[in-house]
Amino acid sequence: MMKINCNETLAVSLHRVFNADLNEHGTVFGGRILELVDGEASVAAMRVTRSTVVTAAMDHVQFLKPFHLQDSMCMEAYVTGVGHRSLEVFVKVIGEHLMTGERFVGFSCFMTYVIQDPQKSIKYDQVIPQTAEQKAMVAGYATRRQHRKENRQKQAAIINSISKDKPWEN
Numbered sequence: 001m002m003k004i005n006c007n008e009t010l011a012v013s014l015h016r017v018f019n020a021d022l023n024e025h026g027t028v029f030g031g032r033i034l035e036l037v038d039g040e041a042s043v044a045a046m047r048v049t050r051s052t053v054v055t056a057a058m059d060h061v062q063f064l065k066p067f068h069l070q071d072s073m074c075m076e077a078y079v080t081g082v083g084h085r086s087l088e089v090f091v092k093v094i095g096e097h098l099m100t101g102e103r104f105v106g107f108s109c110f111m112t113y114v115i116q117d118p119q120k121s122i123k124y125d126q127v128i129p130q131t132a133e134q135k136a137m138v139a140g141y142a143t144r145r146q147h148r149k150e151n152r153q154k155q156a157a158i159i160n161s162i163s164k165d166k167p168w169e170n
């Protein structure tokens, strides 16, 4: 059995909010947050795979509080479960009001990455949590994985109904 600690996969980075990150409400664009989060989480994923991964899914997405100018965004991502070719990464973004020091949970989600090469697989079969938060996230992995599998089966019918016809010829 090959094990890896959550902390060995932990990726941490800080982003200071700039004008270019803002929407018309003066808060950070959701799409910008997702882009930052995907980059961060992929680092945690590749610490496990040491092989190219693709983003397969993003779920449990929660935009909890807005980020503004004069906030910093501290992103933390770590692997919470491993399958054969896929793995799950938990990501949270903690905001800090730079003028007051107040900290808040602004965003969280789970990302699934899959090793691009179908011939390769993950060499670890267990992820070991250390902190109370990590223990809670790792404990839910098997259930989330099962739900994703069931959802994909349900969505197959929807995907099969998607038309590739040219809309201008309808």
Ligand SMILES: CCCCCCCCCCCCCCCC(=O)SCCNC(=O)CCNC(=O)[C@H](O)C(C)(C)COP(=O)(O)OP(=O)(O)OC[C@H]1O[C@@H](n2cnc3c(N)ncnc32)[C@H](O)[C@@H]1OP(=O)(O)O
Pocket: 035, 038, 039, 042, 053, 054, 055, 056, 057, 082, 083, 084, 085, 086, 087, 112, 114, 116, 118, 148, 152
């Ligand atoms: C202004 C400044 C700009 C700066 C800017 C910087 C941006 C910095 C970003 C960096 C970010 C880097 C990292 C991003 C990498 C991409 O962005 S990749 C691009 C986006 N993603 C894609 O294009 C993926 C498209 N999808 C696919 O290619 C295929 O569906 C996949 C994901 C490879 C899976 O296909 P497949 O090989 O046929 O899958 P299959 O054999 O059925 O299953 C293999 C495993 O995947 C799992 N799986 C498959 N599909 C799913 C799914 N939808 N959900 C969950 N699990 C799944 C299966 O359960 C299975 O798990 P295991 O049992 O092996 O553990």
